[in-house]
Amino acid sequence: xxxxxxxxxxxxxxxxxxxxxxxxxxxxxxxxxxxxxxxxxxxxxxxxxxxxxxxxxxxxxxxxxxxxxxxxxxxxxxxxxxxxxxxxxxxxxxxxxxxxxxxxxxxxxxxxxxxxxxxxxxxxxxxxxxxxxxxxxxxxxxxxxxxxxxxxxxxxxxxxxxxxxxxxxxxxxxxxxxxxxxxxxxxxxxxxxxxxxxxxxxxxxxxxxxxxxxxxxxxxxxxxxxxxxxxxxxxxxxxxxxxxxxxxxxxxxxxxxxxxxxxxxxxxxxxxxxxxxxxxxxxxxxxxxxxxxxxxxxxxxxxxxxxxxxxxxxxxxxxxxxxxxxxxxxxxxxxxxxxxxxxxxxxxxxxxxxxxxxxxxxxxxxxxxxxxxxxxxxxxxxxxxxxxxxxxxxxxxxxxxxxxxxxxxxxxxxxxxxxxxxxxxxxxxxxxxxxxxxxxxxxxxxxxxxxxxxxxxxxxxxxxxxxxxxxxxxxxxxxxxxx
Numbered sequence: 001x002x003x004x005x006x007x008x009x010x011x012x013x014x015x016x017x018x019x020x021x022x023x024x025x026x027x028x029x030x031x032x033x034x035x036x037x038x039x040x041x042x043x044x045x046x047x048x049x050x051x052x053x054x055x056x057x058x059x060x061x062x063x064x065x066x067x068x069x070x071x072x073x074x075x076x077x078x079x080x081x082x083x084x085x086x087x088x089x090x091x092x093x094x095x096x097x098x099x100x101x102x103x104x105x106x107x108x109x110x111x112x113x114x115x116x117x118x119x120x121x122x123x124x125x126x127x128x129x130x131x132x133x134x135x136x137x138x139x140x141x142x143x144x145x146x147x148x149x150x151x152x153x154x155x156x157x158x159x160x161x162x163x164x165x166x167x168x169x170x171x172x173x174x175x176x177x178x179x180x181x182x183x184x185x186x187x188x189x190x191x192x193x194x195x196x197x198x199x200x201x202x203x204x205x206x207x208x209x210x211x212x213x214x215x216x217x218x219x220x221x222x223x224x225x226x227x228x229x230x231x232x233x234x235x236x237x238x239x240x241x242x243x244x245x246x247x248x249x250x251x252x253x254x255x256x257x258x259x260x261x262x263x264x265x266x267x268x269x270x271x272x273x274x275x276x277x278x279x280x281x282x283x284x285x286x287x288x289x290x291x292x293x294x295x296x297x298x299x300x301x302x303x304x305x306x307x308x309x310x311x312x313x314x315x316x317x318x319x320x321x322x323x324x325x326x327x328x329x330x331x332x333x334x335x336x337x338x339x340x341x342x343x344x345x346x347x348x349x350x351x352x353x354x355x356x357x358x359x360x361x362x363x364x365x366x367x368x369x370x371x372x373x374x375x376x377x378x379x380x381x382x383x384x385x386x387x388x389x390x391x392x393x394x395x396x397x398x399x400x401x402x403x404x405x406x407x408x409x410x411x412x413x414x415x416x417x418x419x420x421x422x423x424x425x426x427x428x429x430x431x432x433x434x435x436x437x438x439x440x441x442x443x444x445x446x447x448x449x450x451x452x453x454x455x456x457x458x459x460x461x462x463x464x465x466x467x468x469x470x471x472x473x474x475x476x477x478x479x480x481x482x483x
Contacts, residue, residue, distance in 0.1 A: 022256060024062040029260040031055030036268055042372075042379040042388075059257040095377060096337045099235060099370040100164035106238045107157035110219075113150025113245035114212065117143050120252055121208060127253060134201035139252055144193035144208065146248030148215040153241040155219030160234050163223075172227040172424070185218045227424050232366040232373075233276045240269025272371060279365035279391070281427040310446065313465035315474060318440050319481035321465075322348075325402035325438075327358045329394065331431055332374050333367050335408020335443060339471035342381035345407060348475055349383075351482045360397070361388045362431055364412035395432055404436035406458075408443065408471050414456045423454055439464040442471050 032055045038048020064075065093101055120127045120143055121135070129135050135143070162168035175181065189211055196207040226234055247262025249255075277284040322328060330349065336342060349359045361383060367374040378388055391412075398404060406413055416423040417430045433439055441464055458464055467474050 018066065021062060021066050024058055025257040025260065028055040028059040028062070028257055029264075031058065032261055032264050036264060041385075042375050043385050045376075045379070055261075059261070063255075063257070095340070095380070096334075097165070098376075099231075099373065100161045102235055102370060103157045103160040103164055103238065106235075106242050107154045107161065109242040110150040110153025110155075110157060110245055113242075113249050114147050114154065116249050117147035117150065117252065118208075118212075121204075129252070134204075137197040140197040140204070141193065142248055142251040144196050144211055146245055146252055147208070148189050148193065148211055149241055149248060150245040151212055151215030152219040152222070153238055153245055155216045156223040156234075156241070157219075157238050159220055159223040160231065160238060163231060164235075173224040175221070175225070178221065178225055182218065182221055185214050185221065189214050189218065230280070230282065230366075232370050233273050233280070233282065235370045236269055236273040236276060238269075240266050240273060243267070243269055276365050276371060279429065281429055308460045310460050310466050311464065313440070313467055315467070315477035316481045317465065318467060319478045321438055321440075322352055322357070322403060322405075322478070323355055323482065325352075325357055327360075327397075327401045328352060328403045328405055329360050329362050329398060329401045329436070330405045330407065331362045331364075331367075331409050331413060331433065332378065332407050333409025333412065334373075335410075335471050337373065337377055337408070339408065339473075341407060341472035341475050342377045342383075344472055344475040344479060346378075346381040346383050348479050348482065349387075351479060359387065360394060362391065362394045363388055364391050364409070364431065366428075367409060367412055391429055391431060395429075398432045399435040401436040402438060404431070404433040404439045406433060406439065406441045407475065410443070410456055411454070413458055414454065415458065416454055416456070420454075425454065433458060434461060437463060440467055441465070442467045442469065442474050444468065444470060 031051045035048045035052030035055060038044040038046075038051055040048075060079075064072070089101065120129060124130050124135050124139075129139050131139075159168070192207050192211045192214070196204055196211060199207055223234060243262045243265025245262070246258050247266055250258030250260075250262055274284050276282075328349075330345065332342070332345070336345065352359050361378060363374050363378075365371070375388065379385070404413075411417075411425050411428075411430075413431045413433045414423075414425060415430065415434060417425045417428045420426055439458060439461065441458060443466070445468055446459065446466070459466060469477075
């Protein structure tokens with residue numbers, strides 16, 4: 001998240017530069033880089049968070065101390081209230097709700113960019129933007145881009161929040177002619193921004209209003225065609241958008257800290273989105289274009305295709321077979337997060353290891369609802385990092401595994417991604433659990449399907465035993481049977 005607490009330009013941004021301000025923002029930027037470096041691994045994520053907090057504190061304090069603040073009391077109250085809200089949310093939010101929380105925070109960042117841009121437009125003198133009787137063309141371009149990207153981030157994040165929280169269907173909503181509409185609206189935003197930059201002071205208001213409205217609209221249009229299977233990429237992509245919005249506002253305000261942090265967040269979010277798209281065998285352009293290339297007639301129906309025979313087992317059955325195994329690979333998914341079963345799962349793994357069973361964890365890049373969701377949950381349960389492997393590092397080992405233990409995952413183990421060209425997850429790399437000697441699949445019932453809305457042939461394989469129950473309850477029963 002980025003701060004928009006700097007309503008004025010750096011000291012001397014439109015004149016002599018204060019070297020102490022530049023130095024403080026440079027130090028803050030270094031801490032932000034260290035934060036991103038730390039967040040690249042669960043082992044260093046706490047240090048990364050601390051570095052990010054230190055960097056933001058330096059940036060905010062420098063802004064407050066070195067700028068001519070109209071009412072420091074009001075700003076102090078706002079910071080205090082915001083801090084109270086943040087602490088309350090951090091203490092009460094469930095880990096399962098973290099993806100929609102992140103999407104919600106992205107929407108606030110986008111809205112902040114829009115509000116700051118409009119504040120600069122309505123009162124350019126307070127921001128040091130007046131050149132003669134109006135705002136310079138360059139500043140208006142920066143302002144227009146910041147408002148447009150911020151508005152897209154806001155409305156797109158609102159849709160992502162609704163989809164992730166279940167307030168809106170996770171299935172793609174494919175409007176007729178959506179690609180033509182999207183390209184037309186984006187083209188209109190670019191043209192209007194150019195006209196806004198060239199217009200005289202008396203003619204700019206209708207243009208900036210039109211840019212804002214169209215940007216809010218395109219944010220909705222870009223995200224609603226994206227299905228649940230691609231939602232982790234969307235979260236990362238919106239994070240990138242929020243960074244670019246902040247960077248554009250940083251140029252408008254002449255604020256170095258906002259430019260640095262915005263560029264870091266924007267570029268890192270874009271790189272992560274690209275990496276995830278490659279891991280999912282998705283086209284990066286198709287995702288950021290709002291489902292470009294999606295089949296209007298394809299997609300899952302949200303219901304199983306047919307009622308087929310399957311084998312159901314008990315916790316005692318699973319415990320007995322797990323004890324006899326030499327190698328077990330655990331595949332966690334969103335169902336584990338919903339049930340908060342990670343601690344019981346680690347306890348089960350510890351008991352198996354005491355009996356000489358090799359236990360590993362397999363994490364898919366899109367397991368859960370956001371990047372790193374499963375890694376965070378396993379780290380919370382104190383699972384050792386060297387036992388957690390990504391898809392490309394462990395997929396070849398399923399052929400040697402005695403048991404593939406699937407807890408709450410679905411789409412990431414669905415062979416339809418390899419065989420069914422009509423499936424919305426076709427082409428996405430999945431775990432080869434069908435190669436394991438035995439598969440245990442924990443899910444609440446046979447009636448549900450994965451987030452992408454498609455049935456799973458793994459349920460009906462000869463070597464699959466379905467363990468139909470709440471994930472935490474089932475794992476706890478397995479632990480009791482192992483004792």
